[in-house]
Amino acid sequence: EAAVTQSPRSKVAVTGGKVTLSCHQTNNHDYMYWYRQDTGHGLRLIHYSYVADSTEKGDIPDGYKASRPSQENFSLILELASLSQTAVYFCASSERTEVFFGKGTRLTVV
Amino acid sequence: QQKVQQSPESLIVPEGGMASLNCTSSDRNVDYFWWYRQHSGKSPKMLMSIFSNGEKEEGRFTVHLNKASLHTSLHIRDSQPSDSALYLCAAETDSGYNKLTFGKGTVLLVSP
Numbered sequence: 001e002a003a004v005t006q007s008p009r010s011k012v013a014v015t016g017g018k019v020t021l022s023c024h025q026t027n028n029h030d031y032m033y034w035y036r037q038d039t040g041h042g043l044r045l046i047h048y049s050y051v052a053d054s055t056e057k058g059d060i061p062d063g064y065k066a067s068r069p070s071q072e073n074f075s076l077i078l079e080l081a082s083l084s085q086t087a088v089y090f091c092a093s094s095e096r097t098e099v100f101f102g103k104g105t106r107l108t109v110v
Numbered sequence: 111q112q113k114v115q116q117s118p119e120s121l122i123v124p125e126g127g128m129a130s131l132n133c134t135s136s137d138r139n140v141d142y143f144w145w146y147r148q149h150s151g152k153s154p155k156m157l158m159s160i161f162s163n164g165e166k167e168e169g170r171f172t173v174h175l176n177k178a179s180l181h182t183s184l185h186i187r188d189s190q191p192s193d194s195a196l197y198l199c200a201a202e203t204d205s206g207y208n209k210l211t212f213g214k215g216t217v218l219l220v221s222p
Contacts, residue, residue, distance in 0.1 A: 031208050042114075042198055042212040043154070050207050059211070090153060094208040099144075101153040 003027060004102035006091050012108045019078040021105050023091030031094045032074040033058070034066060036087040037104075043090065049074055081109045113137050114201050116213035124221055129186040131216045133199030134179070142202040143175060143182040144210060149195045157197075158184070189220045 003026045013019045025032065031050050035043040045058030047066035055066040063085060065077040078085055086109045091102040116133050123129045133143065142161045146154040160166050160175045160182060167173075172185045180201075186193055196217050200210035 033209075035212075040214060042214040043200075043210075044212070045209060048207060048209060056207075058209070096208060098156045098159070099208055099210060101155075103153050 004091055004093050004100055006089075006102040006105050008105060009103065010106040010108075012110060013078075013081045015081060015083060015109055017081050019081050019107065019109075021076040021078075021089055021091075021107070023074045023076075023102060024072055025074075025091075025093040025100075026072065027093050027095070027100065028071070029093035029095045029100075030071065031096075032068065033092040033094075033099070034064070034074070034076045035090045035092065035101075036060070037090060038087050046076065046089075083109050085109050113211050114199055114213035116197075116199050116216050118216060119214070120217040120219070122219045122221060123189050125189060125191060127189050127220075129184075129189050129193070129218055129220070131184045131186075131197050131199075131218070132181070133183065133213055134181045135201040135211075136180070137201060137203060137211070138180070139203040140180055140201045143173075144200040144202065145173060145182075145184050146198040146200060146212075147195045148198060148215075154198055186218075189218075191220050191222050194218055194220045 033048040034046040049055045049068040067075045089105045144159045145157040148154040175182045196215045198215045199213045
């Protein structure tokens, strides 16, 4: 099965601090995504990438940056973490068919 | 506004019963619908996908699609307690890149 690994699995961050969430896939997939999940909102797309060194804005990009330094790695960066960014974040990868999700990172901003 | 609407928000069915979940998109550019299942504390896992009008069956799971109304439904027969989970419907448009727009989901509880 496709492997998407996220780190850390959970994190507590202070308001105004910088947070980096990392994602690594061994599927050789071109497409990678960052979604956030909040109770009552399903999954919402933050950023995605279809090739290394390039990222695209998703549906809710404000307050987030993304970096894709290689095909395998995709990071999500919160430069100034805010309370409203408390959520579970999922990284995913795909190759034009099924999207495979990582196990998620629970981020709590205090 | 939410482009993918799911109903009901929650559903309780007895063990062995039939669960029916609904999903509608407001985006005319939708090409595919995907159904994902997410158990509590876990990541979403793909159940089924459909892009043609009609019906698709895999084991106890059946998916219907009406492209004219952009409505899909998921039916689970002989429901088991292990089917208790959040069911997410996602729509994929013809923009490529497998970008999925998810609904808020339906919480299914199968009571023993």
